[in-house]
Amino acid sequence: MTASPKVSTRFADADGVRVFYREAGDPQAPVMLLLHGFPTSSHQFRHLIPQLAGHFRVIAPDLPGFGFTEVPAARQYTYTFDNLATTLGAFVDALGLERYAMYVFDYGAPTGLRLAVAHPERVTGLVSQNGNAYLDGLGDAWAPTRQYWAEPSAANRQVLHDAMLHLEGTKWQYLHGVADPDSVEPESYTLDAALLERPGNKDIQLDLFLDYANNLKRYPDFQAFFRQAQVPTLVIWGRNDPFFIPPGAEAFRRDNPGAVVELLDTGHFALETHGPYIGQRILDVIAR
Template identity: 40%
Template structure:
């Protein structure tokens, strides 16, 4: 820990701000003015997924993790565009509201594509990437994508109902456990699916079903994400949990096609490494950011 980092700075703060009439919840840790690590969350989660990581890095970096509209403790306003472009625009507006001009991005799950859309839009704002189980290569998607791929091929009402059935408490549980070995599953708290399911109402559930059903449109963006990486070559750390039915080991290795200089670490974990492998992830991120994202 650096000498001027006091206890108050490394503790996570829970904050709200008004963004064009929308009440936004976000978590913040670290000193204002320190290099920023922006933490967009995945599905079916919220900024809660970063609660343990943030204080472990807050002595040297300024960490910001918002809840997206329709997720966590943020409002679910009418008129918001609940798709990846809408979330990317939100992230852009949110960071500008906080005066965050340049930052490293943590890319995980849905947050990967949302963050990369922001990076494509504003490449000069991206200092570095930390990629953790975020998929942008269609040819290496895992077997758990088969149901969605079937829907994309034949979008019937019956196939859509299968998506709707997965937006449930049991479906959330499956998303968080996601094929990790039993001894690792014991490290994943039921608080994750219990909390996030308790925050769902019928409107949020419909939004989630619509977003998942339209993922084919996001997959069509995959070549654009890859092009951004090839063109800009941002310093990149890849920490990957291969025990992931959606994004197995080959999904992580695929990034090296476009980022041959990226640092890749395959850990003994799955999709939610911050729950199961935090003590391994933290020193990897600290070492990487110390080299590529300092004041």
């Protein structure tokens, strides 16, 4: 029997934050940086990491406000995507990562793409799994958030709180658009929902919902990176995602005609239902 690659869990001090991360693979191998989304953490890559570790040094951090990363109260952290990207950049520097491919999903896209814009020479490849960078990709499910952007009132903030920040809301994100809901491991959405219940965390998430509007202003910068860098790119999305819809995936070809775009019959958390296939396509497109 072939032994599975060892996956280590560690912490790194970066930007005044104790960043939790998972790592596997040969330390001398090319780096693959896995960047999670809302409301999850590096736990979403628990099956993908061993699959990629034979080809990459795989590193998957938990962003501030998520998973097991610790942000000291004395740090007085302000939860914006600019600040998440600053902490991610400090984390990458703390680990001495000079070159890396990136897998971006959901929140991982605006966070990781800020890093790519700041240091395009470091990026060797890109995987976008429902990681949006185009206005075309914003689905109707954004309507309550858009209302919050237009009028950041306590009432609109409460609407998002009541819709999203509980177990049933998290479970819906995992299961919507999935042909066989029983194929999704319940520990995924259960862990995410449990971590949302930490004191103060729901306010962190609501602050990020509001700040997400600033990501749309950065889309032209992200698209300029795609045009100028032309790195090997795999865009592989769940076509039934209510948040990031298929036109956002197809749009990547406008700026990088060589991008490989695939739409899968699943929802937002495509790794939960199509993990082995996505892992193989990463090896086909990026590892080569």
